[in-house]
Amino acid sequence: MWNYSEKVMDHFRNPRNVGKISDPDGTGTVGSLACGDALTLMFKLDGNGRIVDVKFQTFGCASAIASSSALTELVLGKTIEEAEKITNKDIANYLGGLPDQKMHCSVMGREALEAAIHNYRTGETMVRNLEDHIICTCFGVSENEIRRVVTENSLTTVDEVTNFCKAGGGCGMCRGDIQKIIDSIRNAQTPPALALAPKPPRKLSNLQKMKLIEEIIDREIRPQLKKDGGDIELIDIVGDRVVIAFRGMCAGCHSAAFTRQDFIEAKLREFVDPAITVEEEGK
Amino acid sequence: MNTIYFDNNATTCVAPEVRDAMMPFFGELYGNPSSMHAFGGQVNKHVAEAREKIAAFLHAEPSEIIFTSCGTESDNMAIHGSAELLGRQAKVITSRVEHPAVLGPCRRLKDMGFSETEIPVDSVGQLDLDAFREALKGGGPAIVSIMWANNETGVVFPLEKIVAMAKEAGVVVHSDAVQVAGKLPIDVKKLPVDMLSISGHKLHAPKGIGIFYLRRGTRLKTYMLGGHQENGRRGGTENVPYIVGLGKACELASANMEAERRLVTRLRDKLENGLLATCPDASVNGDRAHRLPNTTNISFEYIEGESVIFDMNDLGICASTGSACAAGSLEPSHVIRAMGVPFTAVHGSIRFSLSRYNTEAEVDFVLEHMPKIVRRLRDLSPFRKGDALPVEL
Numbered sequence: 184m185w186n187y188s189e190k191v192m193d194h195f196r197n198p199r200n201v202g203k204i205s206d207p208d209g210t211g212t213v214g215s216l217a218c219g220d221a222l223t224l225m226f227k228l229d230g231n232g233r234i235v236d237v238k239f240q241t242f243g244c245a246s247a248i249a250s251s252s253a254l255t256e257l258v259l260g261k262t263i264e265e266a267e268k269i270t271n272k273d274i275a276n277y278l279g280g281l282p283d284q285k286m287h288c289s290v291m292g293r294e295a296l297e298a299a300i301h302n303y304r305t306g307e308t309m310v311r312n313l314e315d316h317i318i319c320t321c322f323g324v325s326e327n328e329i330r331r332v333v334t335e336n337s338l339t340t341v342d343e344v345t346n347f348c349k350a351g352g353g354c355g356m357c358r359g360d361i362q363k364i365i366d367s368i369r370n371a372q373t374p375p376a377l378a379l380a381p382k383p384p385r386k387l388s389n390l391q392k393m394k395l396i397e398e399i400i401d402r403e404i405r406p407q408l409k410k411d412g413g414d415i416e417l418i419d420i421v422g423d424r425v426v427i428a429f430r431g432m433c434a435g436c437h438s439a440a441f442t443r444q445d446f447i448e449a450k451l452r453e454f455v456d457p458a459i460t461v462e463e464e465g466k
Numbered sequence: 467m468n469t470i471y472f473d474n475n476a477t478t479c480v481a482p483e484v485r486d487a488m489m490p491f492f493g494e495l496y497g498n499p500s501s502m503h504a505f506g507g508q509v510n511k512h513v514a515e516a517r518e519k520i521a522a523f524l525h526a527e528p529s530e531i532i533f534t535s536c537g538t539e540s541d542n543m544a545i546h547g548s549a550e551l552l553g554r555q556a557k558v559i560t561s562r563v564e565h566p567a568v569l570g571p572c573r574r575l576k577d578m579g580f581s582e583t584e585i586p587v588d589s590v591g592q593l594d595l596d597a598f599r600e601a602l603k604g605g606g607p608a609i610v611s612i613m614w615a616n617n618e619t620g621v622v623f624p625l626e627k628i629v630a631m632a633k634e635a636g637v638v639v640h641s642d643a644v645q646v647a648g649k650l651p652i653d654v655k656k657l658p659v660d661m662l663s664i665s666g667h668k669l670h671a672p673k674g675i676g677i678f679y680l681r682r683g684t685r686l687k688t689y690m691l692g693g694h695q696e697n698g699r700r701g702g703t704e705n706v707p708y709i710v711g712l713g714k715a716c717e718l719a720s721a722n723m724e725a726e727r728r729l730v731t732r733l734r735d736k737l738e739n740g741l742l743a744t745c746p747d748a749s750v751n752g753d754r755a756h757r758l759p760n761t762t763n764i765s766f767e768y769i770e771g772e773s774v775i776f777d778m779n780d781l782g783i784c785a786s787t788g789s790a791c792a793a794g795s796l797e798p799s800h801v802i803r804a805m806g807v808p809f810t811a812v813h814g815s816i817r818f819s820l821s822r823y824n825t826e827a828e829v830d831f832v833l834e835h836m837p838k839i840v841r842r843l844r845d846l847s848p849f850r851k852g853d854a855l856p857v858e859l
Contacts, residue, residue: 184779185772195776201846216849217809219770219789219798223848240848244772244789248846353797 187245188279194249199256202238211298211309213291218322218349220247220288224254224295226303232262239295246278246285253277254292267300269293270335271347286347290332318360321353329361333368341365362410392455393420399454400427404447408433415447418464425451428464439463467782470828472737474668475617475645475761475819476786480711481670487714488672491707499704500695513704516713523716524662524679525653532678532696533709537644537665538567540678541611543689543700544640544661545571548609549580550687552638557608558582559601559637561593562804563618567663568611568642569800585612590753591621591805599631608637614662615645618788618801618817619752620761622650629659638684644668647677648719649727649758660684666708670821671715675708726822731759733829734820738762740833745840751807751815760820763788763802765811768850769843774816777839783832788815810849 187195207225214221220243227236237259241251253274258266271289275281281289298309316326332338332347341361345352351361387395400417408415413433419426427447429439436442440463448461471479497506499513514528521528534540545568549556560572562584569584576582583601586594593612602608610632615622625641632639640661643652648669654662661684666675680686680699693701742748747767766774771787778785788799789812797803798812807815818832844850 192776195773196780198846212848216768216813219813221848240846242768242847242849243770245776247770248773 185245185282185285187249187282190253190277190279191246191249191281194252194278195245198239198241198248198252200238200252200259201240203240204236204238207238209299209301209303211295211300211302213294213298214243216242220244220291222247222251222291222295224251224299226258226299228263228303234258234261234263234266243288243291244285246281247288247291249278250274250281250288250292251295254296258296263300263303266296269296271332272336283343283346286336287349290348294328318364319350319353319357322349324348324350326364329364330368333365339365339369387456395455396420396425396451396459399451400447403450403454407446408442423456423458423460425459425461426464427461470781470783470824470831472818472820472824472828472832473784473786474821474824475620475817477667477673478670478821479823480672481715481718483718484671484711484714488707488711491710495706499706509706512710513706516709519713520677520716523652523720525655526679527682529697530654530680530682532680532700533704533712534676534678534690534700535674535705536676537565537642537663537668538676539690540663540665540676541565541567541640541642542571543678543686544663545575545609545611547686547689548638548640548661549575551685552607552609554579555606556580557601557604557606559585559598559608559610559612561585561587561612561623563587563591563616563621563801564611564613565617565642565644568613572611587621587804589806591616591619591751591801592753592756593623593628595624595627595631598628602631602635602637605635608635610637610639611642612639613642613645615643615650615758616752616801617645618786618799619763619805620645620758620819621752622646622756622758624756625659626657629657633658645758645761648715648723649760651723654679654681661686666712666715669715669719671712672708675705675712677712722822727759729822730820730824733824733826734760734762734818736826737818737820737829737832738764740829741836744833744837748840749811751802751805751811761817762819763815763817765802765807766814766816766840767811768847769814769840771814771816773843774814774839777842778832778836781831781835783835786817786819788817789813 204225204227208228210225212223223240225238226234229235237255239251239255241248257269257273257277271293274289274292301309318324318326318329328348329344329350333344336347338344341351341358344350344361351358397417400415405415412431414430416428416430418428433439443461443463451459495509497509499506499510501507517528517531520531558572558575558580560568572582585598585601588594612623612628614625629639638660641659643662644665647664660681662679664677667673688699690700690702695701695704741764745766749765751763751765771789775787788802802812802815
């Protein structure tokens with residue numbers, strides 16, 4: 184059973200602003216029966232351009248209903264400009280958090296709001312831009328939508344992306360493409376100063392050197408190993424000798440010796456000190 | 467708040483008689499049945515008695531009963547044990563609606579290079595026997611693993627026919643009988659199946675004990691190595707209290723089966739017919755003519771199963787759903803999807819599964835509240851009948 188917050192359960196049991204508005208200023212619908220959740224949002228503005236009435240209808244799980252209800256509470260009384268700043272995180276935070284696998288419910292709320300605002304501004308029903316490159320065909324999630332959840336929520340793994348927008352949660356064929364999108368965003372986000380790591384000062388204190396080795400392992404080495412289901416543990420640093428142990432899939436992997444020399448040692452020599460040698464614990 | 471437990475295909479309560487039978491083995495009778503001394507040896511007598519009761523329950527020989535830790539272990543033992551014996555050239559034949567305990571090992575074998583076939587089912591969840599016949603063609607060694615009754619819909623496969631077809635093709639056949647044990651009679655004298663898996667906690671024994679039935683003469687590579695127990699076929703010191711408990715549970719199941727079948731059929735039918743009469747746009751998933759007596763799986767259109775479960779939970783009613791959200795996955799039940807149930811109904815499927823401990827008053831309580839739950843959630847849903855459906859279908 185899900186561990187929902189009291190606030191989620193309250194909004195599920197007693198959802199606010201349920202229903203329809205007969206002459207709405209904006210209407211947005213996202214999701215479908217096939218996807219397992221869907222939300223229709225309608226709002227009405229007063230003379231000052233503030234949202235005076237908002238209603239929703241949701242088909243979905245307890246957290247989808249609660250997220251929709253929370254969204255209506257968040258937008259009520261706001262101007263369009265204020266409302267469009269609401270992110271999926273705001274919805275999740277308002278509810279005291281959502282389980283990881285349910286974050287897509289908050290994203291659905293944000294998408295419905297966007298669709299309703301688009302409808303208000305243009306009079307058009309927002310349809311998915313066909314130019315948009317669909318990555319996940321099971322749930323119809325586009326590259327732009329994936330880029331957006333990754334950037335807004337600082338996501339780093341494919342599983343997280345699945346939790347936030349469902350992409351990759353069906354047949355799984357697109358998981359490689361999602362990883363590429365994450366990689367491209369993360370590489371772009373790496374500040375140039377780090378990308379072209381400045382040559383370390385010639386003489387590092389022992390403490391500085393140890394810290395730098397740890398940092399390089401965390402930043403440059405471990406994420407690569409994790410992609411293959413492996414991991415690395417730093418065991419000891421004696422002068423220029425770095426002792427490591429392989430974990431996960433790397434442990435006992437036939438190419439571990441190559442990984443140690445051609446990848447780990449090369450990285451540490453590049454970023455820390457050309458004199459470094461890397462050894463595997465007990466070998 | 468009283469708990470109304472309609473989720474007996476997930477697990478069952480431990481029968482009080484079973485609990486009482488187990489207690490001495492948590493106390494003074496703690497010896498190891500393999501010990502040479504009388505203190506341990508006396509325990510062996512109780513294990514042997516339990517084995518005899520279970521053999522009688524299945525109309526098997528005591529030597530054909532192997533104790534395992536659960537139904538999942540029995541399934542893995544059957545599939546991996548046969549595959550290792552027969553080698554890569556063996557075909558693996560199973561169905562699309564198996565429990566993950568069977569689909570998991572079969573798909574692992576596929577990854578290892580075995581050819582694997584998953585037989586489809588029709589719209590009421592019955593096995594496509596023509597596709598099965600086709601899969602058996604061509605000769606050569608094969609392992610058939612097809613469930614007896616489905617855990618989600620309760621649909622009972624014609625196992626006599628399936629086993630006969632497999633035997634005619636000369637291949638080894640296993641069946642996951644976890645949902646059948648205790649609900650329908652099992653007689654391995656009449657049914658020439660080679661292997662069966664049974665789980666204790668589905669028939670009022672505790673969780674953590676299973677049965678693997680292995681017909682005498684059926685060859686199998688030992689799956690759990692490391693001890694002489696179970697005649698060297700499953701290593702590990704016997705789980706004595708649970709084995710004794712399971713023996714008692716099987717004895718009770720034999721004694722109660724006919725009365726229980728009558729009771730749960732009547733209650734299930736009352737529940738099912740009542741819900742169909744009071745909730746519009748609801749339909750039964752599965753073959754109503756060939757079903758376990760205790761199970762009904764009903765789809766309520768336009769609403770989502772997890773919400774239904776939560777609303778029922780607030781009233782103390784326990785049931786299950788095939789909805790994706792409840793499982794923490796995004797894909798709804800593979801069983802309901804394999805039947806081609808329309809997507810308008812897949813997400814709102816609810817399973818009620820009864821036992822001899824349920825009462826008519828409990829059924830009446832659910833019948834009183836369920837229509838209100840369905841109405842409340844449909845009032846929230848944008849898909850109510852008559853409303854225009856959103857564009858993106």
